[in-house]
Amino acid sequence: MTSHLNTELLSSMLKAKRGNSGLRAAAEEIGNVSAATLSRIEQGNVPDVETFITICKWLGASTEDFIIENLDEKRDVSTQDIVIAHLRADKTLTKEAATTLVDVINHFYKLPTP
Amino acid sequence: MKNSSSLLDKGFKAKAERKSVELRKSLGLTENCPLPAELLAEYLNITIYPLTSASQNIDCLKENISAFTLSNEAGKRVLVHNDFHTKGRQQSDIMHELAHIICEHKVKDYGVPLPSNMRGYDGKNEEEAIYLGGCLQIPREALVRCVKNKMTNETIADYFLASKEMVTYRINITGVNKQIFASQKWKK
Numbered sequence: 001m002t003s004h005l006n007t008e009l010l011s012s013m014l015k016a017k018r019g020n021s022g023l024r025a026a027a028e029e030i031g032n033v034s035a036a037t038l039s040r041i042e043q044g045n046v047p048d049v050e051t052f053i054t055i056c057k058w059l060g061a062s063t064e065d066f067i068i069e070n071l072d073e074k075r076d077v078s079t080q081d082i083v084i085a086h087l088r089a090d091k092t093l094t095k096e097a098a099t100t101l102v103d104v105i106n107h108f109y110k111l112p113t114p
Numbered sequence: 115m116k117n118s119s120s121l122l123d124k125g126f127k128a129k130a131e132r133k134s135v136e137l138r139k140s141l142g143l144t145e146n147c148p149l150p151a152e153l154l155a156e157y158l159n160i161t162i163y164p165l166t167s168a169s170q171n172i173d174c175l176k177e178n179i180s181a182f183t184l185s186n187e188a189g190k191r192v193l194v195h196n197d198f199h200t201k202g203r204q205q206s207d208i209m210h211e212l213a214h215i216i217c218e219h220k221v222k223d224y225g226v227p228l229p230s231n232m233r234g235y236d237g238k239n240e241e242e243a244i245y246l247g248g249c250l251q252i253p254r255e256a257l258v259r260c261v262k263n264k265m266t267n268e269t270i271a272d273y274f275l276a277s278k279e280m281v282t283y284r285i286n287i288t289g290v291n292k293q294i295f296a297s298q299k300w301k302k
Contacts, residue, residue, distance in 0.1 A: 002230040048235040049224055064227045086214040087233045088180035088207065097174045102230060104168045104175070104194070105184065113161045113190045
């Protein structure tokens with residue numbers, strides 16, 4: 001079973017806790033996160049793992065609270081079985097990019113090599 | 115290009131420079147030779163694919179993905195890189211991934227549930243791969259010779275199949291200009 005991030009919930013909780021504080025002040029309080037990254041996450045982009053864990057700690061939430069299982073999963077290979085050794089990408093990805101990346105990873109996982 | 119190397123262990127830089135020369139030697143190349151990333155990948159038994167060879171529409175990925183590696187269903191290591199990038203950038207993208215493999219960087223276990231569509235980021239591993247990737251493309255001593263011979267950054271970039279940004283980064287991070295200036299000062 002694969003899953004995806006509940007970006008709406010993460011975004012709304014971030015905005016709620018930030019309240020009237022500016023992005024820069026909130027980023028300083030969270031630590032190891034830039035104001036620009038925080039803004040992109042509030043807009044619904046998917047952060048990398050370390051940023052996500054740091055934000056969850058600040059929110060006092062478990063990472064599990066933001067995970068949605070993909071119930072209409074059509075792929076016959078769980079992406080979690082595929083270990084991505086390294087991925088060089090931007091700090092945040094749009095939801096579309098994050099989803100497309102999972103499909104692309106599956107494609108190359110199954111592609112027979114010469 | 116990032117210049118920060120504060121996360122690197124003592125001795126890593128010297129080790130990385132030696133590794134670049136050692137791998138060239140294993141491939142029958144001198145330390146002054148350019149090293150095509152594809153040649154090194156073949157030597158390391160890694161298959162390379164351009165991102166555009168995927169069956170999906172990857173327009174939304176072309177601005178924010180550089181490369182990734184994985185072990186495929188048959189257990190073979192595969193490297194996928196963004197072929198929308200310039201040729202020089204593609205070389206550095208591939209070398210960066212190969213550097214992770216040469217350093218034997220492991221996937222981090224964060225110990226918490228995570229969504230499938232999220233990826234890890236290890237700062238120290240990234241700094242190591244950035245530095246070693248640069249060494250693999252442009253060995254330090256070869257760069258010293260190029261700068262002493264007054265080659266332009268553009269010529270050096272073309273020779274080593276690198277981008278001009280990579281040449282600038284390697285000149286800065288190795289302190290090559292300072293070394294040459296200091297030795298010329300003492301000769302006067």
